[in-house]
Amino acid sequence: MSSQLTRRDWLRASGLLTAGLTTGLRFSKAATSTIANQSVFVDEFSALRDAKLVSPPDTMPKLRARLFANENPLGIAPSAKEALVKAADSGNRYAWMEFAQLKQLIATDEGIKPANIMMSPGSSDILMAAASHFAKGGGTILTSAMTYDDLLERAQRQGAKIVAVPMTKDYKYDLNAIKAKITPEVKLVYLVNPNNPTGTVVPAADLEAFCREVAPKVPVFLDEAYIDFYEPAERPKLGKLVADGQNVILARTFSKIHGFAGLRLGYAIAQPEMLKTLKPYTNGEFAVSITTLMAGIASYQDKEWQNHCRAENAKARDYTTKALTAMGYEVIPSAANFILFPIRMKTKAFENQMFANGIGIQTRDFNGQPYCRVSVGTMDEMAMFMDGFKKVVG
Ligand SMILES: Cc1ncc(COP(=O)(O)O)c(C=O)c1O
Structure with a gap:
């Protein structure tokens, strides 16, 4: 092709x-x-x-x-289903409070500010926005082999060069080898944790150290589509990188453990200036419907279902x-x-x-x-x- x-x-x-x-x-x-x-x-x-x-x-x-x-x-949580039905009555209204409510819930969990969050209809929109932005004017996107390709494929089509570093023998990211490939041409580092399609993970401490070293030079995009499958006690808490001012973009989706693949809900966590940079490439937060948002608020709080x-x-x-x-x-x-x-x-x-x-x-x-x-x-x-x-x- x-x-x-x-x-x-x-x-x-x-x-x-x-x-x-x-x-x-x-x-x-x-x-x-x-x-x-x-x-x-x-x-x-x-x-x-x-x-x-x-x-x-x-x-x-x-x-x-x-x-x-x-x-x-x-499927989706029974609580989310109930919220969806209730939300039908609000279908004539633009969502305002609902964005604020969900962002506040996420911000509290992550130790960040609501201004660090941008909602989207699934995380694909965030991936596509980042691809378009970082491909602008050429440049390189650095990643690993055997990883999710949506962002990479879009960026490549828009003129970016993709450098993919081989994985280790046990199908894990080789963070040192990735670091060694950073040059002034690299505009973004894209990592997926847990990785698709291998299902492998990077230890949270290694990922954090990698971001603290790399992000001051080049933004790091961490696609955390599958993060909710970690046992809660082991889940990497990388929101703190953003709270510390690091140039890291975390992409999250409700499509997986929340079962919202069809409902479409996701979000990015990043510095407010980065969100402002990415926003023009998206359709804006209002692309998320009030019904999906209200169901998302219910599902987000439904730890039992998760x-x-x-x-x-x-x-x-x-x-x-x-x-x-x-x-x-x-x-x-x-x-x-x-x-x-x-x-x-x-x-x-x-x-x-x-x-x-x-x-x-x-x-x-x-x-x-x-x-x-x-x-x-x-x-x-x-x-x-x-x-x-x-x-x-x-
Ligand atoms: C690694 C990864 N990132 C992002 C996505 C995008 O998911 P969605 O747009 O449904 O949030 C997927 C979907 O399967 C994925 O596997």
Whole structure:
């Protein structure tokens, strides 16, 4: 895929937007570009997600287990549902107090000021805004190989150069190697913790030390989409970096543990000047509806539901990890709601056969090795996944 092609261009060129697709998508080598040569994947997961969305339902076998988008299989909190229904009565009003209320809740938890927070409809908007801003006029975005590519792909399309540093052998960020690549051309460092698609984490102290050393020279963007899957006692508390005046941007989403992937809610934590810089690239906070905000306020405070989702996720993740390990697969230990592991079939054949069995997953080649990334669903879905997997790999 040419790096000049957008995701939609590519899907259109592939006939996917017009013809739909029959089973899973194949991207791997055919879809790689210059950043993939540095072993960052190019838009594969998101292209797959889009293709599923545009695919007419009758062209795809009905999925029994939808395990390709790292969604919360348990849905939104009952308290959030109740808030949504109540919010319907406020649908004629612009949200004011609700922004202030949610920001205050977050600010209190993080030890920051409400002025350090910008709300958005999902964190993708924050990622895209940062991509557009830091790509302006060229320059380099420094990251790791095998990480989430939405920001990188957008930045590359807008003229940025992407430098992706190889991971360690155990699929972790090599922070020292990343630091060594900082040059005056680097405009942004982009890290994801826990990382997608590997599910691996950087120890909080290492990440903090990295930011304190690097951020005075170049802004650090920490994508914390999966942070809520940490046990609360172990969760990195990097809001304090922002409170200390560091040039760090934290991106958070309600799409994962809160189950708001469809409702759309996220936010950035950063210095007020940085938020002001990024804002013109967004549609503004009013892109978030009052219904989503009110549900978000309820969900944010519903620690019981979050604990429940985290515990169920850990249970189903452990079950799947053990089942795959027992079959001789080397599963990368995951701290998130998905698992990545090397497979012994070609990605296309594997993915197509899994979809034919009603199991939606994603696949990827990294350095010529095929991998499966499976989202953690309910226990029933993971049992279905294992059944399908056994059938497919024989
Ligand atoms: C690492 C990472 N960052 C950001 C996002 C964006 O999520 P959303 O726009 O739904 O908040 C995702 C979505 O899967 C992700 O995996």
